[in-house]
Amino acid sequence: MTRRPIAITAGDPAGIGPDLLAALPAALPDLPLVLLADRDVLAARAAALGLELPLPEWAPGRPAPEHGAVLWHCPAGATVTAGQPDPATGAGTLAILERAADGCLDGTFAAMVTAPVAKNIICDGADPAFTGHTEFLAERAGVDQVVMMLTAGDLRVALATTHLPLARVPAAITDAALTRTLTILHDDLRRKFALPRPRILVLGLNPHAGEGGHLGREELDVIIPTLARLRDQGLQLTGPVPADTAFQPDLLTQHDAVLAMYHDQGLPVLKYAGFGEAVNLTLGLPFIRTSVDHGTAFDLAGTGRARAGSLLAATRLAADLAARTEGQESP
Numbered sequence: 001m002t003r004r005p006i007a008i009t010a011g012d013p014a015g016i017g018p019d020l021l022a023a024l025p026a027a028l029p030d031l032p033l034v035l036l037a038d039r040d041v042l043a044a045r046a047a048a049l050g051l052e053l054p055l056p057e058w059a060p061g062r063p064a065p066e067h068g069a070v071l072w073h074c075p076a077g078a079t080v081t082a083g084q085p086d087p088a089t090g091a092g093t094l095a096i097l098e099r100a101a102d103g104c105l106d107g108t109f110a111a112m113v114t115a116p117v118a119k120n121i122i123c124d125g126a127d128p129a130f131t132g133h134t135e136f137l138a139e140r141a142g143v144d145q146v147v148m149m150l151t152a153g154d155l156r157v158a159l160a161t162t163h164l165p166l167a168r169v170p171a172a173i174t175d176a177a178l179t180r181t182l183t184i185l186h187d188d189l190r191r192k193f194a195l196p197r198p199r200i201l202v203l204g205l206n207p208h209a210g211e212g213g214h215l216g217r218e219e220l221d222v223i224i225p226t227l228a229r230l231r232d233q234g235l236q237l238t239g240p241v242p243a244d245t246a247f248q249p250d251l252l253t254q255h256d257a258v259l260a261m262y263h264d265q266g267l268p269v270l271k272y273a274g275f276g277e278a279v280n281l282t283l284g285l286p287f288i289r290t291s292v293d294h295g296t297a298f299d300l301a302g303t304g305r306a307r308a309g310s311l312l313a314a315t316r317l318a319a320d321l322a323a324r325t326e327g328q329e330s331p
């Protein structure tokens with residue numbers, strides 16, 4: 001088990017993040033956790049849910065807990081009402097992400113786990129260019145490319161493009177970007193998941209993987225030649241295969257991960273298979289970051305009906321990965 005604490009970020013203070021954080025200390029008493037949240041928001045949500053939550057407070061410079069949870073108070077920046085998002089809290093939400101990422105970069109934290117943010121609320125209140133944790137953390141860590149991968153049981157789905165308007169996806173699938181994505185995916189499956197020769201199933205972009213060029217040329221012009229070159233370098237790649245028939249048990253059991261070309265090609269299948277228990281990971285960062293598979297669910301904030309399964313799974317996976325990769329040059 002990791003001795004350094006894991007940072008857990010609260011996400012949008014009006015969403016279900018604080019509900020889930022309030023339940024975490026009792027659910028995972030053995031793990032050292034630093035919860036980054038507004039103390040009043042967390043206390044109010046715990047009270048609404050009938051949870052006991054007297055958490056010791058922590059701040060950088062103080063001894064980190066070896067087990068159990070502590071709170072790093074991070075002001076929300078506005079009065080918070082559960083279920084009513086407010087762009088005035090956007091800057092506070094981003095400041096939490098910065099603190100967690102910087103703590104991972106300087107070695108204070110073994111990993112970070114994120115509860116959901118609302119991208120539009122951050123765009124409206126703090127940073128119009130914000131598109132998601134994935135891209136934000138890549139920039140904060142100074143890396144040019146990362147890979148979003150979600151896991152649900154044995155199913156792993158990674159994405160070649162993330163939070164991009166659909167109209168801009170084809171142009172983003174270039175030889176350089178695909179090469180980088182597949183290299184990161186291959187390396188992280190080896191290092192983080194102990195798969196010495198990962199087998200990756202790559203989807204086409206167009207219906208029927210382009211039907212020999214009659215339904216789109218991206219397969220012929222970019223994906224097929226890139227995969228051929230990477231196979232020559234030793235990567236085990238199948239495809240590009242038509243996305244509509246790729247998610248069948250026979251094919252999936254022969255592969256360790258699927259690479260989808262865009263967000264809504266891969267994630268609906270993954271979330272159908274495991275919504276509520278799945279975990280989102282960012283590969284290619286110089287630290288471990290996991291997250292929930294769901295959004296802010298403003299309709300459920302403060303009601304007690306938010307399920308905590310995905311946050312628990314994300315926290316356990318972060319702890320396992322931290323223990324597994326401790327001592328490696330880059331996790």
Ligand SMILES: NC(=O)c1ccc[n+]([C@@H]2O[C@H](COP(=O)([O-])OP(=O)(O)OC[C@H]3O[C@@H](n4cnc5c(N)ncnc54)[C@H](O)[C@@H]3O)[C@@H](O)[C@H]2O)c1
Nearest residue numbers: 115116117118119120291292294295296297299300306307
């Ligand atoms: N990890 C993240 O930060 C993340 C992930 C996805 C979406 N989002 C953001 O969340 C916001 C809302 O997105 P959305 O409405 O598409 O998705 P959502 O996941 O918030 O909600 C979709 C449906 O699932 C339900 N649901 C979600 N989480 C649940 C839980 N833990 N337990 C029980 N039911 C749950 C909701 O009540 C809703 O009916 C958007 O602004 C989006 O940007 C953030």
Ligand SMILES: N[C@H](C(=O)O)[C@H](O)COP(=O)(O)O
Nearest residue numbers: 132133134135280291293294
């Ligand atoms: N694409 C993710 C999903 O659908 O679950 C979600 O938007 C979160 O992405 P970030 O971790 O980049 O915020």
